[in-house]
Amino acid sequence: MIHGVCHVDFNAKDGKLAEFYSSIFGWSLTPFGENYTMWQNGEQQLGGGFSQPQEGQPFQPGTTVYIAVEDIDASLAKINAAGGTTIVPKTEIGGGHGFIAIFLDPDGNTTGLWSQG
Numbered sequence: 001m002i003h004g005v006c007h008v009d010f011n012a013k014d015g016k017l018a019e020f021y022s023s024i025f026g027w028s029l030t031p032f033g034e035n036y037t038m039w040q041n042g043e044q045q046l047g048g049g050f051s052q053p054q055e056g057q058p059f060q061p062g063t064t065v066y067i068a069v070e071d072i073d074a075s076l077a078k079i080n081a082a083g084g085t086t087i088v089p090k091t092e093i094g095g096g097h098g099f100i101a102i103f104l105d106p107d108g109n110t111t112g113l114w115s116q117g
Helices: 016-025 072-081
Strands: 005-011 028-031 036-040 047-051 063-068 085-092 099-104 110-115
Touching: 005 110, 016 028, 016 036, 016 047, 072 085, 072 099, 072 110
Parallel strands: 005 047, 063 110
Antiparallel strands: 005 063, 028 036, 036 047, 085 099, 099 110
16 A cells, blocks of 8 residues: 555553543554554554653644655655655664654645555
8 A cells, every 4th residue: 555544643641542542443452662552443454553752752732644655765855855854764663563754744744654664
């Protein structure tokens, strides 16, 4: 599913937000590290997570949509050339889950990229 939405992250003050969405929509939850809980809709491939701020960081409400790409570096080059700004360069997620990057579009919206390699 290249260039489709593949992952949605919700910024969460604490673990209660994950339970809120799970109780309403029946999403399965899987802890992933200290401040992150993955969610999965069993009927579709779309999933995501609930990200809590690291200790000492302020909470910023919001949602980040991730788009699947073949090559994060090539995509970031196109984004920057078109007026976007990279705010998190290509970063390995760990555990064999691929890589992410985050950028701001020209209107200031935060959007993520994901690739397996």
